[in-house]
Amino acid sequence: MSEMQPSPPEPSRAVAVAALAEAERRESQVRRAADVQLAWILGVLVAAVLVIAGLMSAAFHVVGPVVLGVYLLAIVLVALVLIRIRVYSRRGLQIFALSASAFTIWNALGAAVSVATGWWGPSAPTYHLGLTEVVTVLPLLVGVWLLLRRRS
Amino acid sequence: MSHPRHELDDLLGHPVRFSVVAMLAAAERAEFAFVRDNVEVSDSVLSKQMSALEQAGYVKVSKGFVGRRPRTWLSLTGDGRRRFARHLNALREIAS
Numbered sequence: 001m002s003e004m005q006p007s008p009p010e011p012s013r014a015v016a017v018a019a020l021a022e023a024e025r026r027e028s029q030v031r032r033a034a035d036v037q038l039a040w041i042l043g044v045l046v047a048a049v050l051v052i053a054g055l056m057s058a059a060f061h062v063v064g065p066v067v068l069g070v071y072l073l074a075i076v077l078v079a080l081v082l083i084r085i086r087v088y089s090r091r092g093l094q095i096f097a098l099s100a101s102a103f104t105i106w107n108a109l110g111a112a113v114s115v116a117t118g119w120w121g122p123s124a125p126t127y128h129l130g131l132t133e134v135v136t137v138l139p140l141l142v143g144v145w146l147l148l149r150r151r152s
Numbered sequence: 153m154s155h156p157r158h159e160l161d162d163l164l165g166h167p168v169r170f171s172v173v174a175m176l177a178a179a180e181r182a183e184f185a186f187v188r189d190n191v192e193v194s195d196s197v198l199s200k201q202m203s204a205l206e207q208a209g210y211v212k213v214s215k216g217f218v219g220r221r222p223r224t225w226l227s228l229t230g231d232g233r234r235r236f237a238r239h240l241n242a243l244r245e246i247a248s
Contacts, residue, residue, distance in 0.1 A: 022171060030182065031178065083219070087186045
C-alpha cells in the first residue's frame with residue numbers, strides 16, 4: 001500500500017459488534033421464514049406416503065385410483081406451498097435435498113429387501129406393505145425435525 | 153500484519169447494503185418484496201442499492217412469474233459471497 005493512499009476509516013469495536021449482530025439477525029429472519037415452508041413440503045410427502053400405506057394395508061384391492069388421488073392432492077398442496085415461498089435458505093435447501101435423496105434411496109432399499117426376503121409377496125399379508133412404508137418415511141421425518149429445529 | 157480495517161469492503165459500509173447482503177448471504181435466493189419488507193426500506197431505496205450491488209457484481213437479479221404475477225428474485229453471486237465473508241471476518245477481528 002502506498003503511503004499517499006488515504007487510510008480507510010477505522011470502525012470502533014462497538015460498530016463492528018453491532019454489524020455482526022445485524023448480520024446474525026438477517027440470517028435468523030431468512031431461517032425462520034424459509035425452513036418452515038420446506039418442512040411443510042416434506043410433511044405433505046410423509047402424509048401422502050402414510051395414507052397410501054394405510055390404504056394398501058386395509059384395502060389393497062381398491063387402492064389404485066385412490067392412490068392416484070392422494071398423489072394428485074399431495075402435488076396440489078406442494079404447489080400451493082411453493083407459490084407462497086418468498087425465500088430459500090441455503091442450509092434449509094441442503095437439509096431438504098439430503099432428506100429427499102435419503103428417502104428415495106431408503107425407499108428403494110426397503111422395497112428391494114422386502115421382495116428379496118418374501119416380506120412382500122403374493123402370500124404375504126397386505127399390512128406388510130404398510131409397515132415397510134412407515135419405516136421408509138424416516139428420512140423425511142428426520143428432515144422435518146431438522147428444519148423445524150432451525151426455527152428456534 | 154495489516155489492520156483488519158483494510159479487509160473491510162467499502163460497498164458494504166452502507167447500512168442498507170450491508171443488511172441486504174447479510175440477508176442474501178443466508179439465502180439461496182430471496183424475493184425482492186421479502187427483502188424490502190424485512191430490511192424495512194421502500195421499493196425505490198432497495199432498487200437503488202440493488203443496482204449498485206448488481207453493477208459491482210455482488211448480486212444477481214432475476215425476474216420470473218408465478219402464475220401471472222411477476223416476481224423478482226435476488227441472490228448473491230460467488231464473488232459477492234466471498235467479499236461478504238471477508239468483510240465479516242474483518243468485523244470479527246475488530247470486534248475481538
